[in-house]
Amino acid sequence: MSLPVLLRCPLLPEIQHQLETDYDVHRIFDMSDPKLETIAGDIKALVTGGHLGAPADVIERLPNLKMVAINGVGYDKVDLELAKARGIRVSNTPDVLTDDVADLAIGLTLALTRKIAAGDQFVRSGSWLNGNLGLGRKFSTLRFGIFGLGRIGKAIAKRLGGFDVDIAYCDVAEQSNVDFPFYQSVASLAADVDVLIIAAAASSSTTRIVDETVLSALGSDGLLVNVARGSIVDEPALVQAISTGAIAGAALDVFAAEPVVPTELIASDRVVLTPHIASGTVDTRVAMGNLMLTNLNAFASGQELITPVV
Ligand code: 8YV
Numbered sequence: 001m002s003l004p005v006l007l008r009c010p011l012l013p014e015i016q017h018q019l020e021t022d023y024d025v026h027r028i029f030d031m032s033d034p035k036l037e038t039i040a041g042d043i044k045a046l047v048t049g050g051h052l053g054a055p056a057d058v059i060e061r062l063p064n065l066k067m068v069a070i071n072g073v074g075y076d077k078v079d080l081e082l083a084k085a086r087g088i089r090v091s092n093t094p095d096v097l098t099d100d101v102a103d104l105a106i107g108l109t110l111a112l113t114r115k116i117a118a119g120d121q122f123v124r125s126g127s128w129l130n131g132n133l134g135l136g137r138k139f140s141t142l143r144f145g146i147f148g149l150g151r152i153g154k155a156i157a158k159r160l161g162g163f164d165v166d167i168a169y170c171d172v173a174e175q176s177n178v179d180f181p182f183y184q185s186v187a188s189l190a191a192d193v194d195v196l197i198i199a200a201a202a203s204s205s206t207t208r209i210v211d212e213t214v215l216s217a218l219g220s221d222g223l224l225v226n227v228a229r230g231s232i233v234d235e236p237a238l239v240q241a242i243s244t245g246a247i248a249g250a251a252l253d254v255f256a257a258e259p260v261v262p263t264e265l266i267a268s269d270r271v272v273l274t275p276h277i278a279s280g281t282v283d284t285r286v287a288m289g290n291l292m293l294t295n296l297n298a299f300a301s302g303q304e305l306i307t308p309v310v
Contacts, residue, residue: 003300004042006062009049011071012282015289019047022297031058045069045296050092051258051276053077059086067299071292072279073097075309076202076229083310090309091295095151096287097279102155104278105197105227108251112223112272113137113195137194137223140165145193147186147210148200148228149175156199168193171200186210191217195225202229210234215241222247227278230255239264242271253278 005023008031010016019025026039043062048054050072056079059065068078070092083090111117114136122133140163146153149169157167157180167180170189174182183189186209190196196218200206210224211234218224224247226233235256241247242265249270255261258276265271279288295305 003044004039005045005047005296006036006039006043007047008052008058009047009071011047012285012289015071015286015293018289018293019296022293023300031061036061045299047071047292047296048078050074051077054083054090055079056082059083059088067091067296069292069296069299070309071288074202074229076231078309080310088310089299089305091292091299091305091307092309093288093291094307096291097284098151098155100281100284101152101199101227101278102159104253104274105152105156105199105225106159108227108253108272108274109195109197109223109225110139112225112249112251113139113142117272118269139163142194142223143168143192145169145183145189145196146180147171147189147196147198147232148206149178149180150199150201152227153197153199156197166193187214187217190214190222191219193218194221195223198224198226198228198232200228200232202231206232208232208234208237210238212237212240215247218247220245220248224250225252226250227253230258235262242268 002024005025007025007027009029028036040061041063043065045067046054046065047069050070054068055077059079059082065088068088068090073092073094075090075092078090115133119133122128143166144160146156146169149171160167168183168189169180170183170186210232215237239262242250251272253274254276261273295307298305
């Protein structure tokens with residue numbers, strides 16, 4: 001009999017088909033679905049998204065769970081302590097989505113500084129017939145700060161290199177093989193740059209670290225870009241900073257309580273918004289799905305996980 005797997009989120013049809021061919025898949029996206037109670041005791045593996053993870057309340061409802069295969073790189077929504085305590089293995093999908101996330105960070109920054117999204121609205125709404133769109137900011141003279149110089153942060157820096165801009169970074173420690181100036185605190189980095197790009201992993205030490213102090217340091221000409229996790233930003237402080245002009249604008253792919261986005265951000269013409277699509281290309285979702293499946297197959301056949309988290 002094939003391994004009983006709980007699938008928590010939609011996958012690409014071909015990945016889901018492969019999963020359903022190889023495993024006994026129970027597709028339950030809504031954890032309050034009463035069907036969950038009838039199969040909970042059978043479930044050995046959980047397939048979930050980076051944005052959903054496996055919080056304590058989900059793990060606790062699955063007494064025989066032994067594996068969490070995340071179709072995503074982020075594991076901030078998985079209760080790792082509980083997983084470790086219960087001997088549950090966890091895998092994620094690093095590397096395969098790095099390029100896409102970095103591309104979106106650049107795209108969002110260009111959309112914000114060069115008013116691409118606002119310009120699109122301007123043309124569609126007919127406003128162009130009555131005047132011109134205001135001017136944007138020159139991208140290639142901006143100073144960039146990257147918070148989190150891991151795989152994704154480095155890929156963003158590599159792309160920024162093509163624009164010949166100044167780059168600095170903040171991370172838990174200075175990296176020996178990196179020439180960019182290092183800042184120990186996000187606030188001190190924010191104070192010295194025009195654009196602060198968040199590419200850090202979400203964890204208890206980065207929760208709401210981009211707060212009122214950091215936003216004030218970024219200043220009234222400063223721009224915030226977030227392709228990491230909404231939890232890293234103090235969202236009410238960001239709303240306030242946008243509303244009062246304490247920062248000039250923001251480009252955001254992630255939010256504190258997705259898919260709910262604060263109405264003040266939606267209403268602001270100084271904000272560019274995308275619905276958590278940084279890894280959302282067909283090629284990358286295929287690669288993520290295949291890596292997730294490879295990890296699940298490794299678990300099912302008693303082999304080492306390919307990209308283990310725990
Ligand atoms: C996806 C993500 O939205 O990888 C992550 O951590 O948040 C995103 O790539 C998600 O995991 C897709 O399931």
